[in-house]
Amino acid sequence: MRFVEGHAPTHDLTYDDLFIVPNRSDVASRFDVDMSTVDGSGTTIPIVVANMTAVAGKRMAETVARRGGIVVLPQDLPIPVVAESIGYVKSRHLVADTPVTLTADDSVSDALALIPKRAHGAAVVVEDGRPIGVVTEKRCRDVDRFARVRDVLDPDIVMLSVETAPRDVFDALGDLHLGLAVLVDGDGQLAGVLSRVGSLRHGIYRPNVDDDGRLRIAAAVGINGDVVGKAKALAAAGADLLVIDTAHGHQEKMLSALEAVATSEPGVPIAAGNVVSAQGTADLISAGASIIKVGVGPGAMCTTRMMTGVGRPQFSAVAECAAVAREHGAHVWADGGVRHPRDVALALAAGASNVMIGSWFAGTYESPGDLQQDADGLYKVSFGMASKRAVAARSANDGAYDRARKSLFEEGISSSRIRLDPERPSVEDLIDHICAGVRSTATYTGARTLAELHEKVVLGIQSAAGFAEGRPLPGGW
Numbered sequence: 001m002r003f004v005e006g007h008a009p010t011h012d013l014t015y016d017d018l019f020i021v022p023n024r025s026d027v028a029s030r031f032d033v034d035m036s037t038v039d040g041s042g043t044t045i046p047i048v049v050a051n052m053t054a055v056a057g058k059r060m061a062e063t064v065a066r067r068g069g070i071v072v073l074p075q076d077l078p079i080p081v082v083a084e085s086i087g088y089v090k091s092r093h094l095v096a097d098t099p100v101t102l103t104a105d106d107s108v109s110d111a112l113a114l115i116p117k118r119a120h121g122a123a124v125v126v127e128d129g130r131p132i133g134v135v136t137e138k139r140c141r142d143v144d145r146f147a148r149v150r151d152v153l154d155p156d157i158v159m160l161s162v163e164t165a166p167r168d169v170f171d172a173l174g175d176l177h178l179g180l181a182v183l184v185d186g187d188g189q190l191a192g193v194l195s196r197v198g199s200l201r202h203g204i205y206r207p208n209v210d211d212d213g214r215l216r217i218a219a220a221v222g223i224n225g226d227v228v229g230k231a232k233a234l235a236a237a238g239a240d241l242l243v244i245d246t247a248h249g250h251q252e253k254m255l256s257a258l259e260a261v262a263t264s265e266p267g268v269p270i271a272a273g274n275v276v277s278a279q280g281t282a283d284l285i286s287a288g289a290s291i292i293k294v295g296v297g298p299g300a301m302c303t304t305r306m307m308t309g310v311g312r313p314q315f316s317a318v319a320e321c322a323a324v325a326r327e328h329g330a331h332v333w334a335d336g337g338v339r340h341p342r343d344v345a346l347a348l349a350a351g352a353s354n355v356m357i358g359s360w361f362a363g364t365y366e367s368p369g370d371l372q373q374d375a376d377g378l379y380k381v382s383f384g385m386a387s388k389r390a391v392a393a394r395s396a397n398d399g400a401y402d403r404a405r406k407s408l409f410e411e412g413i414s415s416s417r418i419r420l421d422p423e424r425p426s427v428e429d430l431i432d433h434i435c436a437g438v439r440s441t442a443t444y445t446g447a448r449t450l451a452e453l454h455e456k457v458v459l460g461i462q463s464a465a466g467f468a469e470g471r472p473l474p475g476g477w
Contacts, residue, residue, distance in 0.1 A: 025446035044068030057368035096192025119426035262288020298337030322351025341437025363418035
């Protein structure tokens, strides 16, 4: 990474402050770019979904891992719930998507509650585990909510073996109105579904899998209570990576907790944070972390900087921490502050091995919340992990006095409506959007890998007007 002549920074920079200068390049295609990482997370695209309750659930984890990323389950979940989620994700098919299912005796109301849980817009109707049709919202329109699913199901489905090659699934679907294949095993039992676009994605992305060929998933633990015990339990449940997480990662309590977990040898990589300085990075690495989470205050749901003045512009924080991590054979995740694909590319250019995304993914079909609607369209509710809502969940077992006292010290937005983008309502749509941008950035810089992107990138500093010039005008001219 270097700055174009005359653009050496004199102050800390955010992503909006920067532009990338195109280099002479022999990378002819976006698909010539390898976006896999070497930080121990196994990711084949540089995306980690942050451990936010409103974002990171098992459905999100399944989908993101299938496309090459990894999800970190929140630290507030009970161990049995985490174990169940890990087992679920580990059991999912690497190609076929997991549908929601109904029986013919279920009601149309049941169908309408389940269909929005999947981006492909359908529920599969089964009888003794065998698919007999599908139900879509369109089939339920203007139908009595107490009617039975048998009255509205579409029996005209494309049913194929789960072993069918994705390219053959794509060809079999042709231009059919639903564009969804129902996949079955050798006994005719439902094994999953695959859409036309899903079959295309299989040819672009590589799943993030463990040594046994199962989808990977990570889990977080805080720094209070029996940290070692919980970390061991998470690892025993099958978590592929542990994240020891607190807002202020450069504190003695974090360092002692991290060292204790590392000494216990959980058998999986350990990420820890958050920090924004060289010393903070070095101290966490010394305590046992191989991945450092970088970012204080840039998140969309975070009010830390406005409440406390604490934090640092994210690009400079990532660049400094990544440089120190490389010296120690460690890595950093850029956590927060990304709102466009360009921000992800700039975080990688700064030296991050992965980029953590939270609220950006909250407004998708795959996030845990229920889909809601108002006059402006569809949305889901998101909230910060230091907000009143999150603090209340974490302190649920405390006494009334302690809960009330903790409620006085909240930093974060407790409720925000995150709209579903009509053009990109699924997390897979957003992953396509992000990865297309990062791949193009690599071709512009002459990079075939993320390491080369960091090595070859040439950066410049721009004014607010320069940033505004790069934004497309709404509706064009």
